[in-house]
Amino acid sequence: MALVVHDTLTRSEREFVPRDPGKVSIYVCGVTPYNYCHIGNARPYLVWDVIRRYLSYKGYSVRYVQNFTDVDDKIIKRANEEGISALEVADRYIKEYFYDMDALGIKRADVYPRVTDHIPDIVAMVEKLIETGNAYVLDGDVYYSVESFPEYGKLSGRSLEDLKAGARVEVDARKHHPMDFVLWKASKEGEPAWDSPWGPGRPGWHIECSVMSLKYLGPGFDFHGGGSDLVFPHHENEIAQSEAATGTAFARYWVHNGFINMGGEKMAKSVGNVTRVRDIVKEYPGPALRYYMLSTHYRSPIDFNMEDMPAAQRGWERLRNLEENLDRALAGQETAMPQDLSSNAREFLSKLAEYRSAFEVAMDSDFNTAQASGVLFDLARDLNSYLAAGNITGERAAVLAKGRDLFLSLGEVLGLTGVDEGGQDRVMVDGLVRLVAELRQEARARKDYATADRVRDRLAELGIVLEDTSAGPRWRYN
Numbered sequence: 001m002a003l004v005v006h007d008t009l010t011r012s013e014r015e016f017v018p019r020d021p022g023k024v025s026i027y028v029c030g031v032t033p034y035n036y037c038h039i040g041n042a043r044p045y046l047v048w049d050v051i052r053r054y055l056s057y058k059g060y061s062v063r064y065v066q067n068f069t070d071v072d073d074k075i076i077k078r079a080n081e082e083g084i085s086a087l088e089v090a091d092r093y094i095k096e097y098f099y100d101m102d103a104l105g106i107k108r109a110d111v112y113p114r115v116t117d118h119i120p121d122i123v124a125m126v127e128k129l130i131e132t133g134n135a136y137v138l139d140g141d142v143y144y145s146v147e148s149f150p151e152y153g154k155l156s157g158r159s160l161e162d163l164k165a166g167a168r169v170e171v172d173a174r175k176h177h178p179m180d181f182v183l184w185k186a187s188k189e190g191e192p193a194w195d196s197p198w199g200p201g202r203p204g205w206h207i208e209c210s211v212m213s214l215k216y217l218g219p220g221f222d223f224h225g226g227g228s229d230l231v232f233p234h235h236e237n238e239i240a241q242s243e244a245a246t247g248t249a250f251a252r253y254w255v256h257n258g259f260i261n262m263g264g265e266k267m268a269k270s271v272g273n274v275t276r277v278r279d280i281v282k283e284y285p286g287p288a289l290r291y292y293m294l295s296t297h298y299r300s301p302i303d304f305n306m307e308d309m310p311a312a313q314r315g316w317e318r319l320r321n322l323e324e325n326l327d328r329a330l331a332g333q334e335t336a337m338p339q340d341l342s343s344n345a346r347e348f349l350s351k352l353a354e355y356r357s358a359f360e361v362a363m364d365s366d367f368n369t370a371q372a373s374g375v376l377f378d379l380a381r382d383l384n385s386y387l388a389a390g391n392i393t394g395e396r397a398a399v400l401a402k403g404r405d406l407f408l409s410l411g412e413v414l415g416l417t418g419v420d421e422g423g424q425d426r427v428m429v430d431g432l433v434r435l436v437a438e439l440r441q442e443a444r445a446r447k448d449y450a451t452a453d454r455v456r457d458r459l460a461e462l463g464i465v466l467e468d469t470s471a472g473p474r475w476r477y478n
């Protein structure tokens with residue numbers, strides 16, 4: 001069965017055909033590192049982690065690129081509040097981002113391009129868009145002219161007329177069209193700035209993704225992904241910029257994931273209904289949260305409820321326990337398949353083949369992880385019964401080894417087996433640092449500053465930066 005993907009651009013299910021046979025190229029919009037990730041932020045990266053794992057399982061060689069927007073109004077605001085540079089803010093939260101992703105078992109991208117490392121590339125593309133008549137300069141700013149790109153609106157299904165009618169009245173009157181968006185912003189006092197032909201400034205948000213995806217993947221790469229809130233204007237603008245600059249189609253398939261809601265509203269920092277990844281993985285294993293989120297199809301919303309986490313944990317632990325039990329049962333066993341198989345063995349092997357095909361049917365149907373994880377649990381149930389049904393020797397060991405291979409290979413696609421529980425060590429380390437910080441506070445309270453300083457210095461040597469704040473001690477891992 002062929003892989004079929006729901007494509008936002010054509011609003012249809014399309015068979016996946018890669019640009020280059022045997023290879024898949026993926027670009028996913030990354031985070032703006034100015035705060036900790038909540039699970040709504042994390043969902044696209046989990047979705048894409050599974051998609052790329054499945055594409056690798058199918059035999060493709062996958063190249064995955066995900067950016068960091070490391071200069072932005074929110075980063076600058078936080079840097080000014082804390083009296084540090086924007087770069088320091090971004091560096092700190094990029095580290096925290098990796099901590100959260102590691103806890104969820106999300107594999108690293110092949111490239112993590114950062115905006116501030118690509119300013120000359122961005123300037124070059126803006127120059128090109130001015131040259132092609134798709135952009136214009138306005139007092140040190142550069143704007144994209146949406147009217148210069150006849151297909152503007154094709155991704156989100158909006159027309160320029162509707163957009164004009166819906167535009168707010170306070171729109172900048174200097175712009176040619178209210179939807180024209182900024183490619184290059186002249187810098188204000190106290191903001192990071194780079195030289196450009198239009199004076200000192202910094203890139204607008206949308207241009208970075210056009211520049212960096214094309215640089216690392218080339219035009220017409222296979223998948224462009226992100227949350228469905230990025231369809232308009234971000235991805236619409238990426239298409240307008242890229243296709244005007246290259247004259248060819250930008251990405252072959254547009255894949256957007258649904259939101260995470262909590263209390264009936266989309267999880268967002270601005271709403272205040274956020275649950276941070278680290279707050280969940282302190283209490284529950286990362287793979288349990290992973291399993292929970294994968295139990296819903298990626299395009300559907302998830303109504304997150306912390307009360308569902310214990311059941312998710314029990315579910316994942318069933319898989320983990322089975323994995324351990326299989327290892328124990330098969331340790332030191334001869335697992336070469338004998339020539340003549342009993343009918344029981346043949347029957348079980350054909351059942352395994354059915355599970356594999358059911359799993360692939362689910363994943364080939366627009367990456368239906370909810371259905372695929374159901375198949376994995378059915379397989380686990382049968383393997384548990386098999387283990388319980390008698391001694392694991394001879395033919396039974398050989399057949400069970402096949403079952404284990406299948407279980408691990410499907411589980412690996414969902415990231416639910418073969419889990420390195422290093423993330424759990426981190427929970428332990430967190431608990432120990434909290435204890436040390438409390439003891440240090442007590443030393444300070446009795447004015448034993450020598451001990452307090454020694455503790456802080458020794459922690460720093462271990463890469464743990466402890467800071468005293470008005471809200472008590474805080475720490476981060478360097």
Ligand SMILES: [Zn+2]
Nearest residue numbers: 029030209234
């Ligand atoms: Zn983007």
